[in-house]
Amino acid sequence: MTVSSMQLPPLSLYVHIPWCVQKCPYCDFNSHAQPEVIPEAQYIAGLLDDLDADLPYAQGRKLESIFIGGGTPSLFSAAGIQRLLNGIAARIPFAADIEITLEANPGTFETERFAGFADAGITRLSIGVQSLQHQQLKRLGRIHDPAQAQTAAKHASSLPLHSFNLDLMHGLPEQTLASAMADLEGIIALNPPHISWYQLTIEPNTMFASKPPVLPNDDVLWEIYEQGHIRLAAAGYEQYEVSAYGKPGHRGQHNLNYWRFGDYLGIGCGAHGKITLPHEQKIIRTEKVKHPRGYLDLTRNFTFKQWQVEPDERVFEYFMNRLRLLEAVPKAEFTEFTGLPLAMAEKALADSIHKGFIENTATTWQTTETGRLYLNQVLSDLLTEDG
Structure with missing residues (x-):
């Protein structure tokens, strides 16, 4: 294996804004209840300083996408988001x-800011609807109601955005x-x-983990998935990833870069990054300080830890990401992106x-229909092989 066998993949940027109005019981993301006054200006300055420290990892590449996630990034002002984007572009x-996505909640306060976000340079909104039923929204700890969700979606469709996404959960407590x-x-x-149509899962260290709700059984979950997939296809939505459905020309480019084992810088509280260093034949991962108080402490480094992805781990990580997509995987990319x-x-x-989970051709691998249903088994087999 020569140094030239490893190539630089496309580069994206993930920006984490950690504050929420309140923590949802199913959420295991790094989020914190907002203080009385969010330190927006101080945090944006910190984000740009954090990016300055990571600039060598760009290695001459342009940014193909930016994803501003949280938390609830739409709690920030449009002026603040514009200042952040201007700083990144500089x-x-x-x-x-470039695709620039901002996660938003459909509450009235955030919806009023949507036009300002578009003016600031956001090209895509990702709106966390999760359900259109009052009782389910209450169970999920969401602070919006169905009417606000519908208004947010209609408002997003009226703006000069390239695209927008609606998040919807299924497999909710006692759902039929x-x-x-x-x-x-x-x-x-x-x-x-x-x-984005995905199944609710109970994650460790969440309120739902300590007090689990009654979820639908496996037979009902399968019926929901099967009927939902048929309905989405009939409505013109193409499934291209385990839980992602887009109309033609509207696949989420940022997540595609994740699943295709691209590189991404991660800035903000608890943000993760993945960087290829071809001349050193290395892939490294970074994790930033999680708590806002520690992150904004000017006496310490933004990076909490950094580590190298070892060769056997690269195999698993590559396929853990790549096999989420329904598209065929070019074999040549495996060596190019893992070395x-x-x-x-x-x-x-x-x-x-x-086992018939993966179709193997001279130039590609691709999960079969059965393999997509048993993707966890495919990944388990990979771990067993690595072990």
């Missing part, structure tokens, strides 16, 4: 067709097939260019190919 050039489909029909009626010989991938995938 440090790293933007690709001509009929209620799940009613939620999905309500979202489809709003005609978003993109829908590892193709034989390592072939050995790791052998069991899944034998």
